[in-house]
Amino acid sequence: MSKKYYERPVIIKQHSGMMNKFGSSPSLPPITEVEGIPVKELTEKYGSPLFTFSERKIRDNQRKMLRIFKTRYPKVQFAWSYKTNYLGAICSVFHQEGSWAEVVSEFEYDKAKGLGVDGQHIIFNGPDKTEEALEKAVKDKAKIHIDHFDELYSLMEITERLNLKADVAIRVNMDTGIYPKWDRFGFNYENGEAAQALKRIAMNDNLNLIGLHTHIGTYIMSAEPYRQAVIVLVELANMLSKQYDIALDYIDVGGGLPSNNTLKGQYLDAEQILPTYEQYADAITAPLFDLNLKPDELPTLILESGRALIDDAGYLLSTVIGNKRLSNGKRTIIIDAGVNYLFTSHWFNHKIAPAQHSGSFTENSAVYGPLCMNIDVLREDIVLPTMRKGDQVVILYVGAYSVTQWMQFITLRPNVVMIMEDGSVEVIRESEKLENITSSEKVPEKLNSFSLK
Amino acid sequence: MENYKMLNNVAVSENGFLFLPGTGESFTLNEIGRMILEYLKEGNSSNEIIEKIAGEYDVDETVAERDFNDFINQLKNFRIVDAI
Numbered sequence: 001m002s003k004k005y006y007e008r009p010v011i012i013k014q015h016s017g018m019m020n021k022f023g024s025s026p027s028l029p030p031i032t033e034v035e036g037i038p039v040k041e042l043t044e045k046y047g048s049p050l051f052t053f054s055e056r057k058i059r060d061n062q063r064k065m066l067r068i069f070k071t072r073y074p075k076v077q078f079a080w081s082y083k084t085n086y087l088g089a090i091c092s093v094f095h096q097e098g099s100w101a102e103v104v105s106e107f108e109y110d111k112a113k114g115l116g117v118d119g120q121h122i123i124f125n126g127p128d129k130t131e132e133a134l135e136k137a138v139k140d141k142a143k144i145h146i147d148h149f150d151e152l153y154s155l156m157e158i159t160e161r162l163n164l165k166a167d168v169a170i171r172v173n174m175d176t177g178i179y180p181k182w183d184r185f186g187f188n189y190e191n192g193e194a195a196q197a198l199k200r201i202a203m204n205d206n207l208n209l210i211g212l213h214t215h216i217g218t219y220i221m222s223a224e225p226y227r228q229a230v231i232v233l234v235e236l237a238n239m240l241s242k243q244y245d246i247a248l249d250y251i252d253v254g255g256g257l258p259s260n261n262t263l264k265g266q267y268l269d270a271e272q273i274l275p276t277y278e279q280y281a282d283a284i285t286a287p288l289f290d291l292n293l294k295p296d297e298l299p300t301l302i303l304e305s306g307r308a309l310i311d312d313a314g315y316l317l318s319t320v321i322g323n324k325r326l327s328n329g330k331r332t333i334i335i336d337a338g339v340n341y342l343f344t345s346h347w348f349n350h351k352i353a354p355a356q357h358s359g360s361f362t363e364n365s366a367v368y369g370p371l372c373m374n375i376d377v378l379r380e381d382i383v384l385p386t387m388r389k390g391d392q393v394v395i396l397y398v399g400a401y402s403v404t405q406w407m408q409f410i411t412l413r414p415n416v417v418m419i420m421e422d423g424s425v426e427v428i429r430e431s432e433k434l435e436n437i438t439s440s441e442k443v444p445e446k447l448n449s450f451s452l453k
Numbered sequence: 454m455e456n457y458k459m460l461n462n463v464a465v466s467e468n469g470f471l472f473l474p475g476t477g478e479s480f481t482l483n484e485i486g487r488m489i490l491e492y493l494k495e496g497n498s499s500n501e502i503i504e505k506i507a508g509e510y511d512v513d514e515t516v517a518e519r520d521f522n523d524f525i526n527q528l529k530n531f532r533i534v535d536a537i
């Protein structure tokens with residue numbers, strides 16, 4: 001019996017009727033609770049504004065992503081990108097899910113170790129590794145990803161002095177067709193620098209070449225650049241195996257997968273235009289099968305995905321301080337969370353949903369933060385229902401680069417909580433107090449007193 | 454392997470048009486997509502569905518399983534199915 005022709009199952013969302021007559025998306029439906037807990041209850045107990053993370057969502061995201069890659073390539077390992085969000089509780093959820101740590105500074109390195117990650121499971125990236133940090137990493141057997149020749153020479157010197165071997169990879173940059181090119185980091189492929197660095201390492205007895213690394217950028221909006229990048233890494237790996245008989249442990253393609261946030265100036269919603277993670281995974285894994293290796297020698301594929309795994313697990317709950325009309329008649333809503341907490345609103349039009357049911361009347365509005373600064377704009381244009389002082393909003397997809405890039409400016413930073421899988425709520429970072437700020441300040445003796453008239 | 458059920462308020466037409474009355478969203482499905490939803494509606498487990506597809510169509514079970522998982526993830530995101 002001949003079988004029917006197979007086509008993979010597809011579902012496509014229809015977008016007719018999505019745009020309202022003003023050409024902008026309608027207001028999001030109210031989000032009155034996060035993980036089953038009312039927004040009101042959370043802010044009453046922990047204050048407003050409040051960063052809220054969902055443990056369940058983080059685990060879900062990580063498991064889903066792992067499955068997407070594992071069903072395409074046999075050996076996959078994730079390494080959590082600390083800079084994306086290095087709160088201890090967040091990192092620990094990822095480590096419990098089996099992710100290693102990916103760090104780019106001595107501070108992040110120490111933080112990972114402090115959480116209990118051993119050196120072998122730390123990937124040490126970045127252009128600024130001090131001598132002390134490199135020494136530490138060599139002794140710990142961390143995976144050191146060399147960024148430039150000066151770092152390579154330091155490492156040769158350190159390993160010789162300590163008489164220790166170091167496990168290393170190099171970061172490679174290449175033309176993947178995207179703009180801007182991230183050629184500041186790592187060794188360039190096209191001009192032969194990468195091959196030259198690999199040769200130096202292959203000939204050094206103290207450096208154990210175990211991998212190749214690249215990170216082609218962040219929020220990459222198409223899958224093709226990844227394919228180009230992996231093709232280059234595979235070519236280098238084949239060269240290594242042929243010329244130096246080196247079989248790599250891993251190929252690390254970095255992060256960069258987008259989250260559902262919409263970039264400023266992007267007309268359509270991210271969800272409508274971005275490829276699926278499955279398409280990215282296809283592009284990343286397909287070229288790996290061109291490695292000239294036996295199946296049991298295939299290297300591990302490492303991914304350092306950051307924003308794609310955490311963005312939608314983070315919510316910022318905020319309260320309306322007041323309404324105003326600008327001189328041109330446009331409505332503005334002032335809320336108690338500003339760009340000091342949400343640095344990412346410089347690049348993204350974060351989604352904002354009302355946190356309570358209100359009438360069906362909606363209006364195009366601007367949403368401003370509480371800082372006494374013109375730059376404190378969360379959204380220039382967003383359709384929202386009428387809001388009163390004390391009403392609340394939920395700002396969505398704020399898990400990535402928020403609680404690492406935020407700054408203490410004008411106000412103190414708020415509590416961060418995690419809603420645990422069992423529905424309990426834990427504070428994972430306490431709100432700042434005045435003493436936290438002043439304790440590291442020093443006022444010179446002669447400035448200690450003054451009298452005002 | 455996890456099993457899934459369709460959320461009650463989902464309406465699927467014979468030509469693969471799916472409508473969520475709750476939100477007013479609509480979707481189109483291809484033949485296999487429609488079949489999977491049909492099997493879910495009948496209460497089949499994930500493994501049963503994959504076996505049926507691999508039995509009827511020219512595809513091996515690994516690929517069928519991978520595509521099934523990808524498809525289910527989309528359905529979950531769209532709130533069309535949920536794990537049981």
Ligand SMILES: Cc1ncc(COP(=O)(O)O)c(C=O)c1O
Pocket residue numbers: 081083084102125126215217218219254255256257304305306307308400
């Ligand atoms: C080396 C490296 N790996 C991983 C990441 C995480 O990137 P993303 O959040 O875009 O996935 C970054 C961020 O820039 C990075 O520099």
